[in-house]
Amino acid sequence: MELFKERRVLTVSALTGLIREVLEENFDQVWVEGEISNFASPQSGHCYFTLKDSGAQLRCVMFRGAARTLKFAPKDGMRVLVRGRLTLFEPRGEYQLVAEYLEPQGIGGLQMAFIQLKEKLAKEGLFSELHKREIPKLPRKIGVVTSPTGAAIRDILTVLSRRFANLEILISPVRVQGEGAALEIAAAIDDLNRLGGLDVMIVGRGGGSLEDLWAFNEEVVARAIHRSAIPVISAVGHEIDFTISDFVADLRAATPSAAAELVVRSKQELTAELEALVYRLDISLVRRLEIWRAGVRALSRAVADPSRILGHLSQRVDSLDGRLRREADLMLGDCGERIESLAVRLNQQNPVLTLRRTEERLATLSLRMDHAMGRRLAASAERLRLASGTLNAVSPLAVLGRGYSIARKLPQRSVVRDSREIGAGDRLELTLATGSALCRVEEVRS
Amino acid sequence: MAVEKFETALKKLEEVVKKLEGGELSLEDSLKAFEEGVKQSAFCSKKLNEAERRVELLLKQRDGSFVKKPFDEVD
Numbered sequence: 001m002e003l004f005k006e007r008r009v010l011t012v013s014a015l016t017g018l019i020r021e022v023l024e025e026n027f028d029q030v031w032v033e034g035e036i037s038n039f040a041s042p043q044s045g046h047c048y049f050t051l052k053d054s055g056a057q058l059r060c061v062m063f064r065g066a067a068r069t070l071k072f073a074p075k076d077g078m079r080v081l082v083r084g085r086l087t088l089f090e091p092r093g094e095y096q097l098v099a100e101y102l103e104p105q106g107i108g109g110l111q112m113a114f115i116q117l118k119e120k121l122a123k124e125g126l127f128s129e130l131h132k133r134e135i136p137k138l139p140r141k142i143g144v145v146t147s148p149t150g151a152a153i154r155d156i157l158t159v160l161s162r163r164f165a166n167l168e169i170l171i172s173p174v175r176v177q178g179e180g181a182a183l184e185i186a187a188a189i190d191d192l193n194r195l196g197g198l199d200v201m202i203v204g205r206g207g208g209s210l211e212d213l214w215a216f217n218e219e220v221v222a223r224a225i226h227r228s229a230i231p232v233i234s235a236v237g238h239e240i241d242f243t244i245s246d247f248v249a250d251l252r253a254a255t256p257s258a259a260a261e262l263v264v265r266s267k268q269e270l271t272a273e274l275e276a277l278v279y280r281l282d283i284s285l286v287r288r289l290e291i292w293r294a295g296v297r298a299l300s301r302a303v304a305d306p307s308r309i310l311g312h313l314s315q316r317v318d319s320l321d322g323r324l325r326r327e328a329d330l331m332l333g334d335c336g337e338r339i340e341s342l343a344v345r346l347n348q349q350n351p352v353l354t355l356r357r358t359e360e361r362l363a364t365l366s367l368r369m370d371h372a373m374g375r376r377l378a379a380s381a382e383r384l385r386l387a388s389g390t391l392n393a394v395s396p397l398a399v400l401g402r403g404y405s406i407a408r409k410l411p412q413r414s415v416v417r418d419s420r421e422i423g424a425g426d427r428l429e430l431t432l433a434t435g436s437a438l439c440r441v442e443e444v445r446s
Numbered sequence: 447m448a449v450e451k452f453e454t455a456l457k458k459l460e461e462v463v464k465k466l467e468g469g470e471l472s473l474e475d476s477l478k479a480f481e482e483g484v485k486q487s488a489f490c491s492k493k494l495n496e497a498e499r500r501v502e503l504l505l506k507q508r509d510g511s512f513v514k515k516p517f518d519e520v521d
Contacts, residue, residue, distance in 0.1 A: 136453075137456075138453070143504075148503060157501065166493075166494075166496040166499070167499055167500075168502070169499075169501045169502070169517075170503075170514070171501065171502065171517055173503055173505075191504070192504070195504070267494065270490075270494060273456070274459075274490050274491060277456075277459050277460060277483075277487065278459075278487045281459070281462065281463050281480065281483040281484070281487065284467045285466060285476060288471075288473070288476045289473075291469075320473060320474075320477060327477075327481050
């Protein structure tokens with residue numbers, strides 16, 4: 001540089017100022033990676049730290065404004081990627097990096113993404129308590145979105161089988177880590193919703209590294225949980241790991257076993273609750289009865305001639321007491337009998353039986369009708385026979401058959417009944433049983 | 447759904463108990479309430495003690511339909 005050819009003497013300040021200019025002009029925008037050490041963040045809100053690697057170190061400052069945008073708390077030993085500009089702090093003659101942006105490296109990158117997504121979804125209200133669906137008190141059908149071969153499903157089933165018998169468990173098998181796992185989990189949550197009929201679902205996996213758990217920090221899974229109509233219990237990993245799924249889910253369980261216990265515990269609570277209610281039910285009625293009995297006793301003392309009233313009331317109380325016991329027995333124990341009697345009654349209404357009875361009646365009726373008709377026909381035939389016999393008897397033809405004949409005087413053909421009606425020489429016609437004869441009277445005898 | 451029926455029954459039982467404990471009911475009504483309570487509690491405890499257990503695997507077919515298969519538990 002021209003500057004140094006002449007023996008031109010500079011003050012320390014001037015030289016430092018020049019160096020500063022050179023630094024600021026040439027290192028206006030640099031990216032540098034290294035490990036944080038000597039991190040300090042005093043009251044001022046500025047952050048001071050040293051960035052180092054195995055061969056060198058670099059003083060860094062992050063001013064309050066930039067520090068406020070940090071999504072994570074930088075710590076000693078953390079590997080970071082820093083964007084900033086170089087400058088020189090003249091009073092101490094030290095150059096330093098003014099950091100404007102800090103990003104964790106490696107595992108820290110995931111953490112960063114986690115923080116950013118969490119912030120984004122929180123802003124959208126996905127974690128709001130308003131969206132939390134209530135976990136049903138007595139779930140009967142439980143969906144589980146997890147690996148069918150993982151530790152999580154074994155833990156869940158072990159807990160459930162130990163404590164709660166009445167369950168239908170539907171496992172939607174998914175990969176829970178690696179490329180595409182998040183999409184599978186999200187699709188499985190949607191599928192279980194499409195299938196319907198589930199009371200609650202557990203979404204999760206056993207513990208692992210942050211990378212292993214990563215699928216549960218992805219946006220697709222968070223959104224699927226958020227839109228699920230079925231309440232979701234998130235159960236990922238060990239107790240200390242929080243995932244985005246945990247924040248979105250309606251209930252967060254520390255582990256898959258804990259998720260199963262959360263479902264089960266409600267059953268035990270319910271049993272206790274029910275027992276307490278039944279106890280209160282019994283006690284309250286017993287107390288009521290005692291009060292009524294006491295009332296009756298008091299009446300018996302107060303009334304001059306109480307015996308009848310007392311007897312009546314006392315009997316009533318006893319009868320109601322007995323009825324209570326019978327009803328309780330009936331309700332609690334003997335439903336079977338009632339069902340049987342109902343079944344018998346129901347059976348009596350059986351249309352087949354009704355039909356059969358109608359058929360029998362029809363058969364009887366038709367038999368009776370046959371008999372009646374037969375009798376009437378026989379009677380008619382008999383009457384006909386008798387009538388035609390009579391007719392036969394009175395028929396002149398029948399008389400002729402027995403050898404009589406009818407004599408008619410010609411030409412009038414008047415029937416001759418008296419000898420005085422005819423004289424000798426008259427012509428008569430004799431009608432015989434078959435045929436007739438023409439005759440002349442020879443002589444009349446009276 | 448069975449779950450809802452259970453929860454409704456439990457709620458009814460609770461109401462009955464409160465009514466009885468309130469002491470406003472006549473003897474007849476107390477008995478009626480008690481009968482109702484016994485009925486509800488029997489239903490609840492039946493639901494709680496129903497013992498049935500099924501574990502199935504949900505498999506999605508290529509056409510998007512679902513098939514359920516028994517899941518072999520390794521206990």
